[in-house]
Amino acid sequence: MNFTIQVWRQKNRNAKGGLKTYSIRDIPPDASILEMLDVLNDSLVKKGEEPIAFDHDCREGICGSCGLMINGRAHGPGRGVATCELRMRQFRDGEKIVIEPWRARPFPVLKDLVVDRTAFDRIMVAGGFVSVKTGGAPDANAIPIPKVIADEAFDAAACIGCGACVAACKNGSAMLFVAAKVSQLALLPQGHTERAQRVEAMVAQMDEEGFGACSNTYACEAECPKEISVDHIARLNREYLRAKVV
Numbered sequence: 001m002n003f004t005i006q007v008w009r010q011k012n013r014n015a016k017g018g019l020k021t022y023s024i025r026d027i028p029p030d031a032s033i034l035e036m037l038d039v040l041n042d043s044l045v046k047k048g049e050e051p052i053a054f055d056h057d058c059r060e061g062i063c064g065s066c067g068l069m070i071n072g073r074a075h076g077p078g079r080g081v082a083t084c085e086l087r088m089r090q091f092r093d094g095e096k097i098v099i100e101p102w103r104a105r106p107f108p109v110l111k112d113l114v115v116d117r118t119a120f121d122r123i124m125v126a127g128g129f130v131s132v133k134t135g136g137a138p139d140a141n142a143i144p145i146p147k148v149i150a151d152e153a154f155d156a157a158a159c160i161g162c163g164a165c166v167a168a169c170k171n172g173s174a175m176l177f178v179a180a181k182v183s184q185l186a187l188l189p190q191g192h193t194e195r196a197q198r199v200e201a202m203v204a205q206m207d208e209e210g211f212g213a214c215s216n217t218y219a220c221e222a223e224c225p226k227e228i229s230v231d232h233i234a235r236l237n238r239e240y241l242r243a244k245v246v
Contacts, residue, residue: 006096012110031087
C-alpha cells in the first residue's frame with residue numbers, strides 16, 4: 001500500500017511547528033501505523049534527515065504510551081483500539097494521512113508527535129492510590145465483592161492513561177481519566193479509607209493543571225481505546241458532592 005503522510009514536525013516546545021509531507025510505498029496492510037512510521041524513519045535516517053519522534057512502548061494497547069491524532073481523530077478511525085493497534089488496512093491505498101500530536105494546553109508538545117503528559121502523573125500522585133495494606137492475590141479473595149461492582153471497577157481500571165479523552169474533548173477535559181481512577185477505588189473496599197480526600201485532591205489537581213470542564217458531549221467515551229463509560233463521570237460527581245457535604 002502507498003500513502004502520502006503529513007506529519008507534524010516541531011523541534012522543541014518553544015519552536016514553531018508545522019506539517020511536513022512525505023510519500024511512502026509498499027507498506028503491508030497488516031502493519032500498524034507505528035510500524036509505518038518506523039519504515040518512514042528508516043528512510044529519513046538513510047537520507048541523513050532527523051527521524052520523527054513519537055511515543056511508544058508495548059505496542060499492544062496496554063501501556064498507554066502511544067497516542068496520535070490521525071486524520072483529526074484521537075487514535076485514528078478504529079474503534080476501541082490504541083494508535084499502536086491501528087492497522088494500515090483501515091486506510092485506502094493512496095490515501096493522505098495527517099498525523100498530529102495531542103492538542104491540549106496541559107499537554108505541551110515536546111518534539112514532533114511527543115507531548116508532555118506528566119499532568120496525569122501529578123493527578124495520580126495527588127490521590128490515585130491507597131495507603132492500606134492490601135496483601136497478595138489470595139488475600140483479595142477474602143473480601144467478598146458483588147460481581148456487578150467488580151465488573152464496574154474493572155471497567156474503570158481498564159484506563160491506560162493515554163490522554164485520548166483529553167485530545168478528543170473540545171474543552172480539553174480530563175474528567176474521564178480522573179473519573180476512572182476515582183471510580184475504581186471508590187467502588188472497592190480498599191479505597192474507602194481515603195475516599196473523600198482522594199476525590200477532592202485529584203479534582204483540585206486536575207483544575208490546577210488547566211484541564212477544561214466536562215460538557216457531556218461523550219467524545220471521550222467514543223475515542224477511548226478501552227471504551228470506558230461516561231457513567232464513571234457521574235460517579236465522580238457524586239463522590240465529589242459526597243466529600244463536600246459529608
